Amino acid sequence: MKKRVVITGLGVAAPNGVGIAEFTNAIKNGISGIRYDAQLAELQFSCQIAGQPQISDELKSQYFTELELRGFNSTGILYGVIAGLEAWKNAGLPINETPDWDSGTIFGSGTSGIEKFRESIYKIDDLQTRRLGSTVVAQTMNSGVSAYLAGKLGLGNQVTTNSSACTTGTEAILMAYDRIQSGQAKRILAGSTSDSGPYIWAGFDALRVCSSKYNENPEEGSRPMSSTACGFVPGSGAGALVIEDLESALERKAVIYGEILGGNVNSGGQRDGGSMTAPNSIAVQKCIKNAILNANVNPNEIDAINGHLTATTKDSLEIENWTKALERNGADFPYINSLKSLTGHCLSASGSIESVASILQLHEGFLFGNLNCSDLHPEISALIDSSKVLQKTIKSNPKIIAKASFGFGDVNACILFKKFEN
Incomplete structure (x- = not known):
């Protein structure tokens, strides 16, 4: 018999809130974490706004020793450790x-440690290889974040880092779900992280997919589903969830935030309209349908969707794919929101941060509103009732939320979360 899998811990380092309390307050009250970035302006980026977690030196010292912080500049590992350790503590688990x-x-x-890579390249070019320091490998290897977390918590089961562009976080949660359901682990700290800074974001700015019309009004820059959307706002951070088998959670009397019903991961193979940067719609629809099938629910049972919805020209296509996969449209369509209106696009961290937001909505009984979307795109309003795109947070009692992520390389992931009922 397959094990029921639940969520017993949450942690987050998001542009609009570091820590679950601050983040919950931000999404409930429509508080944006998108700010003007003077460094991007100095480097002549078209997009000069970004979403970046605000981490003080005092907060760093709560998670890292003075020795660990010497020569440490990997923001991705920093965010991941803060979110991961918060989730572990939140779950009531010991070190x-x-x-x-x-x-x-x-x-x-x-990626991991892009600033450390840059520093290392300069030192190597200047024949200062011996001055790289003893932590350069740990900071720059892609699995650095999982290695740091395992070391800080003493984890002896699977310790790994996955990487699948913007689907990374959602995929990590599903990988954890599969491992626990099969009985190979009792609990997995699942999540994802993304580095900050121009060396991560420059490529997207060069692709001209970033928002550049709201540099003087940063909080208005991220506009998912809007007719005036003009590209995504780059972001960063980390989200973390403790995924656990129900028996273990009940045995230790843990708080249960929600249940994972199932999900699906696939690829469009960069065929039939799919490419490195564009989704194959058939694959997206199959991913959603197979996730619902795997979760053993009816599409009509889905109360809300937390979409990928990046504020690009693909938002309308995403909504169309949802309507086809669910066979629901107009007023029958579920409520839908995009956290990216509040945080920007946190890239490889987006799926995990957005999953934390999805679970908080189930656990606390609300649905957060979309910023900057009063002018709903006409292609979207032709597909679904405008009332389904919330402008403000509402008190609600959602039972099932679908969370999806779609990434570069034509890769997809969809997961179904449920309010916990024993």
Whole structure:
């Protein structure tokens, strides 16, 4: 018999809130984390606004020793450790003195330590290789974030980092779900992280897919589903969830934030309209349909969708794919929101941060509103009732939320979360 899989811990380092309390307040009250970035302006980026977690030196010192922080400048690992350790503590779990063979981590990343890479390249070119320091490998290897988390918590089960562009976080949660459901682990710290800064964001600015018309009004820059959307706002951060089998959670009397019903991961193979940067709509629809099938629910049971919805020209296509996959449109369509209106696009961290937001909505009984979307795109309003795109947060009691992520390389992931009922 397959095990029921639940969520017992949450952690986040988001542009609009570091820590679950601050983040919950931000999404409930429509508080944006998008700010003007003077460095991007100095480097002559078209987009001069970004979403970046605000991390003080005092906060860093709560998670890292003085020795660890010496020469440390990997923002992705920083965010991942802060979010991961918060989730672990939030779940009421101890830091282990010996390896915990039942607990592991699957924590995704797009890149790791891009600033450390840059620093290393300059030192190597200046014949200062011996001055790179002893942590350069740990900070720059893609699995650095999972390695740091495993070391800080004493995890003895699977410790790995996945990487699948913008689907990374959602994929990590599904990988954790599969491992626990099959009985190979009791709990997995799942999530993802993304580095900050111009060396991550420059390529997207060069592709001309970033918002550049709102540099003087940063909070208006991210406009998913809007007729005046003009590209995504780059962001960064990390989200973390403790995924656990129900039996273990009940045995230790843990708070249960929600249940994972199932999901699906696939690819469009960059065929039939899919490419490195564009989705194959058939694959997107199949991913959603197979996720629903795997979760053993009826499409009519889905109360809300937390979409990928990046504020690009593909938003209308995403909504169309949802209507076809669910066979629901107009007033029958579920409520839908996009966290990117509040945080920007956090790239490889987006799926995990947005999953944390989805679980908070289920657990606390609300649906957050979309900023900057009073002018709903006409192609979207032709597909679904405008009332389904909330402008403000409402009190609600959603039972099932579908969360999807679609990434570069024509890759897709969809997961179904449910309000916990024992």
